Amino acid sequence: MAVTPKPPGRFHHGDLRRALLDALAEALREDPPEALSLRDLARRAGVAHSAAAPHFGDKRGLLTAFATEGYQRLATAQRAAMAAAARDPAAQLAASGQGYLGFARENPGHFRLMMRADLVDGTNPALCAAQAAAWQPLAEAIAAGTPHLDAAERHARMVLAWSGVHGFAALAAEQAGPVLAGEAGLEAAEAALVEGLVGACLRP
Amino acid sequence: MAVTPKPPGRFHHGDLRRALLDALAEALREDPPEALSLRDLARRAGVAHSAAAPHFGDKRGLLTAFATEGYQRLATAQRAAMAAAARDPAAQLAASGQGYLGFARENPGHFRLMMRADLVDGTNPALCAAQAAAWQPLAEAIAAGTPHLDAAERHARMVLAWSGVHGFAALAAEQAGPVLAGEAGLEAAEAALVEGLVGACLRP
DNA sequence: GCCGCGAACTGACCATTGTCAAGTTCCGGC
DNA sequence: GCCGGAACTTGACAATGGTCAGTTCGCGGC
Incomplete structure (x- = not known):
């Protein structure tokens, strides 16, 4: 369940889909669901906030x-x-x-x-x-x-x-x-x- | 339950507290609670977007x-x-x-x-x-x-x-x-x- | 081995939101 | 009458989610 951040220097993450879901799980242990922000999840995964779109749409x-x-x-x-x-x-x-x-x-x-x-x-x-x-x-x-x-x-x-x-x-x-x-x-x-x-x- | 907008020309609304609550009830009949925006409610009451603060804090x-x-x-x-x-x-x-x-x-x-x-x-x-x-x-x-x-x-x-x-x-x-x-x-x-x-x- | 194609990702831009600070208008008590 | 304070406005700020044109990369075809 640990978030695997993007290897520095690499462009592609490898499994961003999984990483974002893990980041979500982690964030949810700290804050209530309404406080979730796409940008924060992307930050946790070491990725730009618009990188989630290809995987999840929005x-x-x-x-x-x-x-x-x-x-x-x-x-x-x-x-x-x-x-x-x-x-x-x-x-x-x-x-x-x-x-x-x-x-x-x-x-x-x-x-x-x-x-x-x-x-x-x-x-x-x-x-x-x-x-x-x-x-x-x-x-x-x-x-x-x-x-x-x-x-x-x-x-x-x-x-x-x-x-x-x-x-x-x-x-x-x-x-x-x-x-x-x-x-x-x-x-x-x-x-x-x-x-x-x-x-x-x-x-x- | 009808929203009473501010009389034009007047500075004070008269009963903004009630008007905002009515606007909230009206908005809630059109949209779900999470879509509520303070600015929209103020608009409905004919009042600036930060006028609610004196009455309700936030x-x-x-x-x-x-x-x-x-x-x-x-x-x-x-x-x-x-x-x-x-x-x-x-x-x-x-x-x-x-x-x-x-x-x-x-x-x-x-x-x-x-x-x-x-x-x-x-x-x-x-x-x-x-x-x-x-x-x-x-x-x-x-x-x-x-x-x-x-x-x-x-x-x-x-x-x-x-x-x-x-x-x-x-x-x-x-x-x-x-x-x-x-x-x-x-x-x-x-x-x-x-x-x-x-x-x-x-x-x- | 190389090349190009498409997916993954970036960074900037936009509209919208809630809150705050500073200024203006008005009511009520003196 | 006037003056303190409450009600309200205006403008600014940071943050968010969505979009879009570009850049970078992995991978299959040659």
Whole structure:
């Protein structure tokens, strides 16, 4: 994840695309997504500010590519949590939620960027595919736990699960962390939330 | 809500504070929150580009004041929905959620602005007070429906309700409206979500 | 080996933005 | 009446993202 600056003297960078994405990751660990500046990222990569255009088109293109990687990591986080959990539907669904919340908690900048319709091009095909893939683990866990329900009702359960997890993550990342935490701490609140959601989603 | 431009010839506007807030509301109906420009708002109010400073300090100050009004309207929307609903706890809690979702659906720009930690000063006392007041109706509805629970468990239910409603509103406003809606439409999805949340929050 | 073609990259230019400093106009209290 | 201070204007500044004509380079064809 370390930014590889352009070798001095060289004209071509070699892998500027990767370097800019790494610079973005680095900058995002220091500042919130809205403070990102194309010029600063180019500086970090040791390159002129207009060098990103051939690779990403414009700033939005770069951020969109980064957000796409974020959705892939979000899916990975869920799958990893599910693999480590017991195989029964309730545990799997809980693990999926914990994976989602864990990613958001550990990568607040990345998560916030992904949810910003102004910074990211929501119509980008690669992004949409990654989004859909990130929604998959949750859908599978719900489907496995509710074999008796029809499609519409199952969709409603998915919306419930996704809204609950996403709302908590968004509130925690954006503003209201302390209020959510109560006196028991953020992770305890997370656990209670997941428990409540699993119960609501898998009820007969 | 119409912007009152400065009377031509006059030096003082009279109520520039109000005029700027109205201009902000107007601009927010045309463009997303991130496209707001202080200079454009001043133009709408018929005033120089730096005239906002004496009233609001800087751009954040103006947006924070507007967000504060948003939280007041959010609380009002919930109270209105609750007043129109049946008096039993489940109906009251559902009404609170519907009020929250209705406000977000009808004022997407305002809602998105309120949730943006970069545009709004989250430490502003007036804003914090309005936020707390907006969280009140939900808290009361939960408390009325769960008299048998202790404080910690009740807090967990509140977090569940708030996260669920907020997550849906945020996803719908920011990006994923169509996915949430399914084939039944957004309002149907809203209704199903609220029903699920009420059940989960008021379970014994 | 060399040559040319196209991609990668540079540097300058532009419009726009938020903030600041200094000046002007006006209201209200004395 | 006048005078202090608040409201407002004007002009300047630094920073940003986008564009565009050029320069430099890697690489495949000869």
